[in-house]
Amino acid sequence: MALRLLTVALMLLLGAMIVNGQHSAASSLTSTSAATTPFYGPPDLPPQNVQIAVLSNTAINITWKTAVVSRPQYRVTGNTVSVWKATGYPVRVAHLLLSVDSTYQVVSNLQPKTTYVVYVSATNPRGVMQHRGVSVTLPAPSPTPAAAPAAPVIPIYGPPDVPPQNVQVTASSNTAIEITWETATVSRPQYRVTGYAVSVWSATEPTVQVARLLLPVDGREQPVEDLKPNHKYLVNVMATNPKGFKLATGVFVTLPGPVAK
16 A cells, blocks of 8 residues: 555656646747747837937937837847937938837937937837837027126226325334234225335435335235344335325334344
């Protein structure tokens, strides 16, 4: 009895192995058959749902869905995209050969304010099946913003009518001074300040000018070096423009003597 049951079990196992082998062989045969099925003609359906999105005034993005053909003898092996200029004389500006699994393509270097017709085709070695053309018109370039009008040039009627304010002079050593001042705020732009001038005169040796410096309108401080110890100096700061200058009250400073060794 036990021998009979063992025999039945072995027969069932052998039967299952044979069935699985047949299924595997059939699957392999089907895959091989699809790859070797001859082509009877071009794809019998074009790509579906062709859409065009405008990316800029010189570029578009084309998308589509793969053509699902009715029989493998008309299967798709690739796609093509053609772009024709429709404004003026028709000219093909792009023709792209794409793989069978491609579903989008960007086309750039187009012309603004121009209409194009886009054709997407399903292909195989027997030919093509073309989708009806889809047209798109690219926008014009964005207008260049108008330049802001130039500020009117206000003429200068005369020299600044207010001198520099709060002129301060300090001895930074026995041979150097530091000069600072505040902006001259004039009453009208016709008397505006365009710069400053700093003059340093020896008060120990009259009429000897030891420094004269011309500074920009945003100048607020100026060091002067190479002076003499134990000497007295007169410092003048002037607000200037092309018509002349306005002198602040002179400030005197006396440098200390040499440091004893």
